[in-house]
Amino acid sequence: MEHLDIISYKHDGELHRVWRYVYKIFESDELVVIVNNKVDVIDGDGRKWKTREPAICYFFKHYWFNIICMIRTHDIYYYCNLSSPYVIDQEGLKYIDYDLDVKVFPDGEVLLLDRDEYDFNTKVMQYPEEIKGIIKENLTKLMEFIENKKDPFNRACVNGWYELFMKTTQEKN
Numbered sequence: 402m403e404h405l406d407i408i409s410y411k412h413d414g415e416l417h418r419v420w421r422y423v424y425k426i427f428e429s430d431e432l433v434v435i436v437n438n439k440v441d442v443i444d445g446d447g448r449k450w451k452t453r454e455p456a457i458c459y460f461f462k463h464y465w466f467n468i469i470c471m472i473r474t475h476d477i478y479y480y481c482n483l484s485s486p487y488v489i490d491q492e493g494l495k496y497i498d499y500d501l502d503v504k505v506f507p508d509g510e511v512l513l514l515d516r517d518e519y520d521f522n523t524k525v526m527q528y529p530e531e532i533k534g535i536i537k538e539n540l541t542k543l544m545e546f547i548e549n550k551k552d553p554f555n556r557a558c559v560n561g562w563y564e565l566f567m568k569t570t571q572e573k574n
Contacts, residue, residue: 406493
C-alpha cells in the first residue's frame with residue numbers, strides 16, 4: 402500500500418482539486434483502488450477542507466468516469482465523476498474532470514448533477530465533438546454499472562476493500 406495525491410484538472414488544464422496523501426490499495430491493468438479517510442483537500446481556488454468519512458475510490462484506465470464510495474454510519478453513498486481515464490506519474494494520480502456527476506443514494510435514487518456546468522464548459526472550453534461523444538457513451542455505461550449493481554455498486558464490494566484497508570493499516574501499526 403502506497404501513498405499518493407489525486408490531482409484533477411479541467412479540460413483547459415486548470416487545476417480543479419487535489420486530495421493529499423491517499424492510500425493506493427490495489428492496481429491492475431484496468432483500475433486503481435484508492436482509500437481516503439479524513440484527508441486534506443485543496444480546491445483550485447485555494448480553499449482547503451477535509452473529507453468527512455472514509456471512501457473507496459475507483460479510477461479506471463479505459464472508462465471515462467471514476468466512482469467514490471462514501472462509507473457513512475449506516476449506508477454507502479456513491480459519487481461518480483465523468484472524467485478522463487487516469488494516469489499516474491511522480492506527482493500522483495491525475496485525470497480531467499468533465500463536470501457531469503452522478504450521485505447514487507442507498508435507496509437506489511440516482512441523480513445527474515451539474516448539467517448546467519457541463520453545458521457551460523462545453524461552450525467556454527470548446528469541448529471537441531469527440532469528447533462530448535465519449536462522455537455521453539460513458540454516462541450510459543456508468544448508468545448500466547449502477548443499474549446492474551456492478552462493482553463497486555454493492556455493499557459486499559465496498560466493505561471488502563474497506564476491510565482490506567483496515568487490516569493492512571492495523572498490521573503496519
